[in-house]
Amino acid sequence: MVESNAIWGRAARQILTLVILSAVAAVAVNALRPDRLPLVGDWSAAARITTATGERMDISLGEAENLFLTDAAVFIDARSEQDYAQGHIQNARSLPWQEVDLKFMGVMEALDLEMPIVTYCDGENCELSHNLALFLRDAGFLNTRVLVNGWTLWQQAGLPTESGASQDSK
Numbered sequence: 006m007v008e009s010n011a012i013w014g015r016a017a018r019q020i021l022t023l024v025i026l027s028a029v030a031a032v033a034v035n036a037l038r039p040d041r042l043p044l045v046g047d048w049s050a051a052a053r054i055t056t057a058t059g060e061r062m063d064i065s066l067g068e069a070e071n072l073f074l075t076d077a078a079v080f081i082d083a084r085s086e087q088d089y090a091q092g093h094i095q096n097a098r099s100l101p102w103q104e105v106d107l108k109f110m111g112v113m114e115a116l117d118l119e120m121p122i123v124t125y126c127d128g129e130n131c132e133l134s135h136n137l138a139l140f141l142r143d144a145g146f147l148n149t150r151v152l153v154n155g156w157t158l159w160q161q162a163g164l165p166t167e168s169g170a171s172q173d174s175k
Contacts, residue, residue, distance in 0.1 A: 054135045054151050062138055064150035066158050069123050073164070078121035081112070081141075083133035084156070092168045094125065094159050099171035102126075102133040105140055113144070121148045125155025 035041055054062045064072075072078035073094070080097035082089045089099040100112045116122075122141060126133040134151045141149045152158065160166060 054138075054153065056139070056142065062135070062149070062151045063153050064123060066152065066162060069150075069152045069155070069159075070162070070164060072121060072123060078123050079116060081122060081124045081137065082156075083124050083126045083131075083137040086170065088127070088156075090168060090170045092160075092166055093156070095165035095167045097125075100137060102137050102140075105137065109144070113141075113146070116146070118145045119148060120146070121150070122146055123150050123152050123155075125152040125159070127154065127156040129154045 032044075035044075056062060069078075069080075073080065080094045081100050082093045082097045083100065083102045084093075085101050085103065086099055089097075089101070093099070098112050100108055122138075124134040124138045124141070131154070134153075134155065138149045138151045
């Protein structure tokens, strides 16, 4: 029995040694890479919304509110027309991600490429606004940002909303 415990103890020490050596080797290899992986990072939904170059596209509710109150940006709802009709940010345009190819020209034709744009959808993990923002950037609207969980945050803050179908769908 004593000999069995000694064998298990030695095996546990060997395993621990291998794990430590593996961790040290992994950190060393990562340090030598030209494209190092971050050991610590921001893994929030907002931080995941980035361009191909790594630029963050998220905008805070406070920044979005300021743009809204000064009429300095166009807000675009990426949700379905049905969701938009049930309620949306006041004066927001409807450009459902699922119909972007069909409705892009009608919704965006009068906008200057330099105009700040804020896309939004609903839910912290909603990808519609992120996909739409990347599409708009590819189309030349480089000043496009994403309000993560936009519809919920906007309502909770008591900011101006309205309901009804978009002018483009009438």
